Amino acid sequence: MKQGILSQILDYANRANPYPLYEELRRTPVFHDGEGPYVVSTYHEIHGLLHDPRLSSDTRNRGAAAGDPLAGQEEGEGQLPPSFLKLDPPEHDRLRRMTNRPFGPPHSPRRIDGMREELRSIVKGLIDGLADGRGGSVGGDGIDLVEQFSYPFPVTMICRLLGVPREDEARFHVWADTLAASLDPDPDADAEQREKVTSSARMELGMYLAGLIEERRKNPGDDMLSQLAAGHGQGETMSTMELLSTAALLLIAGHETTVNLITNGMLTLLRHPDVLERLRREPRLAVPLVEELLRYEPPVQLLPQRTPLSDIEVCGVTIPKGAPMWLVLAAGNRDPQRFENPDRFDPDRKDVQHLGLGSGIHSCFGAPLARLEAQLALSELARRLHNPRLLDDPPPYRQNAVLRGPRHLMIACDDVRP
Amino acid sequence: MLRLVVDLNRCQGYAQCAFLAPDVFAMHGDEGLLYDPQAEAAQRERVAQAAAACPVQAILVEDAEASDA
Numbered sequence: 001m002k003q004g005i006l007s008q009i010l011d012y013a014n015r016a017n018p019y020p021l022y023e024e025l026r027r028t029p030v031f032h033d034g035e036g037p038y039v040v041s042t043y044h045e046i047h048g049l050l051h052d053p054r055l056s057s058d059t060r061n062r063g064a065a066a067g068d069p070l071a072g073q074e075e076g077e078g079q080l081p082p083s084f085l086k087l088d089p090p091e092h093d094r095l096r097r098m099t100n101r102p103f104g105p106p107h108s109p110r111r112i113d114g115m116r117e118e119l120r121s122i123v124k125g126l127i128d129g130l131a132d133g134r135g136g137s138v139g140g141d142g143i144d145l146v147e148q149f150s151y152p153f154p155v156t157m158i159c160r161l162l163g164v165p166r167e168d169e170a171r172f173h174v175w176a177d178t179l180a181a182s183l184d185p186d187p188d189a190d191a192e193q194r195e196k197v198t199s200s201a202r203m204e205l206g207m208y209l210a211g212l213i214e215e216r217r218k219n220p221g222d223d224m225l226s227q228l229a230a231g232h233g234q235g236e237t238m239s240t241m242e243l244l245s246t247a248a249l250l251l252i253a254g255h256e257t258t259v260n261l262i263t264n265g266m267l268t269l270l271r272h273p274d275v276l277e278r279l280r281r282e283p284r285l286a287v288p289l290v291e292e293l294l295r296y297e298p299p300v301q302l303l304p305q306r307t308p309l310s311d312i313e314v315c316g317v318t319i320p321k322g323a324p325m326w327l328v329l330a331a332g333n334r335d336p337q338r339f340e341n342p343d344r345f346d347p348d349r350k351d352v353q354h355l356g357l358g359s360g361i362h363s364c365f366g367a368p369l370a371r372l373e374a375q376l377a378l379s380e381l382a383r384r385l386h387n388p389r390l391l392d393d394p395p396p397y398r399q400n401a402v403l404r405g406p407r408h409l410m411i412a413c414d415d416v417r418p
Numbered sequence: 419m420l421r422l423v424v425d426l427n428r429c430q431g432y433a434q435c436a437f438l439a440p441d442v443f444a445m446h447g448d449e450g451l452l453y454d455p456q457a458e459a460a461q462r463e464r465v466a467q468a469a470a471a472c473p474v475q476a477i478l479v480e481d482a483e484a485s486d487a
Binding site: 029097105106109111112113284287288290291351353357359363367368371372375 | 436467
């Protein structure tokens with residue numbers, strides 16, 4: 001094993017294509033270089049661990065400063081308690097169950113289904129907008145798909161869902177960016193300074209949401225914040241602090257990842273013009289295509305915050321209690337032991353049980369919404385953009401190695417169809 | 419008409435199908451799944467989304483009039 005493969009994965013120079021590094025990593029299914037995290041990269045092992053109750057998502061179970069380059073970076077909880085993303089049962093289950101109550105079945109089975117028309121109308125408006133103000137030649141100087149489409153679409157939807165005023169986006173955008181970036185290690189940055197910035201962003205976001213929740217208590221709407229604040233939980237209630245943590249989690253997770261899913265999707269389609277053309281003709285292909293995309297280019301590349309609660313053995317390696325672990329979902333998704341021709345993007349692939357949305361009790365809470373958003377976004381872009389092409393390949397990526405995706409995606413097209 | 423079979427031994431109650439096709443799949447409590455084995459053709463798109471989203475691929479769909487027309 002080449003020295004420093006984890007540093008290479010984190011190295012921005014490898015952001016556009018980390019997959020050869022993951023291939024190298026899989027040769028040692030449980031990689032540990034002596035002081036860093038235990039890194040698991042093969043499909044079956046990751047899948048098993050995601051269902052293993054001996055693994056904790058609560059980083060407070062970690063031994064002190066165990067040499068994980070991602071450790072400490074995401075500890076900026078400020079004054080807010082951990083969200084259910086970073087909790088174990090029974091607390092995780094209690095909070096997730098209460099959060100699900102206004103979101104999905106059994107209590108709110110039509111929430112997501114009822115958003116379909118709105119999703120369509122927002123996508124339509126944004127694609128119409130790509131054609132505007134360009135003096136005839138669409139994308140003459142290029143369209144940045146991230147700024148003009150992939151970002152505004154899920155952000156608008158999560159705002160509507162939660163009941164956050166869209167016009168406040170400029171305010172929480174900065175905090176959300178800071179918090180997403182906090183997952184990512186920057187070896188050159190001053191760790192203490194970063195933690196301060198993260199902590200203050202989380203605090204400010206919390207204060208902002210507290211004001212909003214107060215407002216929703218007085219004037220409830222049919223949004224999730226109003227319903228969570230009203231406490232529909234049959235004897236179960238969330239404390240105000242739990243409510244703030246949950247709201248912050250949903251607001252951030254609700255768009256950071258979906259932006260990347262949509263952008264990765266369009267990038268992948270533009271690199272596979274035959275598939276793009278098929279999607280244009282058969283919009284229904286979007287359904288299996290998004291599953292394959294979640295396998296091929298998952299927006300969450302790795303889970304850096306699992307910790308064993310006791311010594312556990314994986315592939316003959318004993319991972320000691322309290323040691324930091326990374327589960328590299330994107331590497332498991334390309335494991336040739338699990339998927340035939342794993343580096344091939346094949347929307348017709350059968351048996352595509354990817355790890356892109358996780359698995360087990362922490363599997364992606366917003367998955368149904370993310371899927372609908374990505375399916376609709378990609379099928380409509382394919383249908384309406386005439387002769388779309390990439391202007392910059394590979395595109396510039398965000399710094400983040402965990403929530404990986406292009407910062408910009410410059411494209412051009414000849415026309416925007418009605 | 420669509421014919422559906424859900425392998426309830428595989429089903430783990432992720433509820434993804436009940437989010438995406440609520441007229442065909444419903445959750446009974448937090449984990450139990452109820453479904454209509456003979457869904458209307460109008461549900462075709464939603465059922466396809468539901469089947470694809472199942473994390474354990476427990477949903478089998480047979481399209482009795484498998485025409486794209």
